[in-house]
Amino acid sequence: MHVLEVPQWQGSGAPTARRLAEGAALLAGMVPYGTRLRVPVDEESSVDGIAASVRSMLPPGPVLTVGGDCSVDLVPVARAVSQYGARLKVFWFDAHGDLNTPESSPSGAFHGMVLRTLTGTGPASLVPDTLLDPERIVLAGVRDLDPGEQAYVASSGITHLRDTSGLESALAPGDVAYIHIDLDVLDPGVFSSVGTPAPGGLQPGELLDAVAAIASVAEVVGMAITEYEPSSAADQELLVPLVRGLTSAFAASKKS
């Protein structure tokens, strides 16, 4: 297993986004195993340029990508789509849908467009060659959708599950899973080190149980943990066992 650290903040519109670089390093340091690779990011870097670096550095096989903002997952998910096609289910654990287009986005920030871009609508330079069928997407814990996103969810065939218990039933026999985690899926009352918090989120145990349930019925072919903006010692302490649990479930997932 490889751990790909992407200290990107350029996809986020949050005023505190610069903290994401430190968050990426802290998250990578919490992963108890794996070979760590770090994508170079600096003041001059663009989302396009970083995506190109991720593409050239992404090792074959299972990769845990740590952000950085949510859009660090563009290339890893796109690769899983091209490898697994209609067998792939993408579980998007997030407070947000990240389903805006450049036209519908209220912020203009790419991290709110990344999942929509994977389905084919987004900044032209970032749309992948092989598109993700919305019917292969499961939104988990998502509770803050902009109007354009609501309309897209209602018309596109995306599965939107507010209750994360039993979400593994979205998997058919033979399916494999990609698990994207934006830490703002957690309730801000228990974890608030994120740039775009939204009330009504999951407890850490609920997130872990849901991920473990997916990993017990399907091969997890990739995972990302994103959007950590370190701002308190208590949040950092909460993440240590959570990251260990999530990555252990990933490593131990059923092999198809």
Ligand SMILES: NC(=[NH2+])NCCC[C@H](N)C(=O)O
């Ligand atoms: N991955 C995230 N934290 N996304 C936040 C997106 C917020 C808002 N929906 C936007 O598009 O600007």
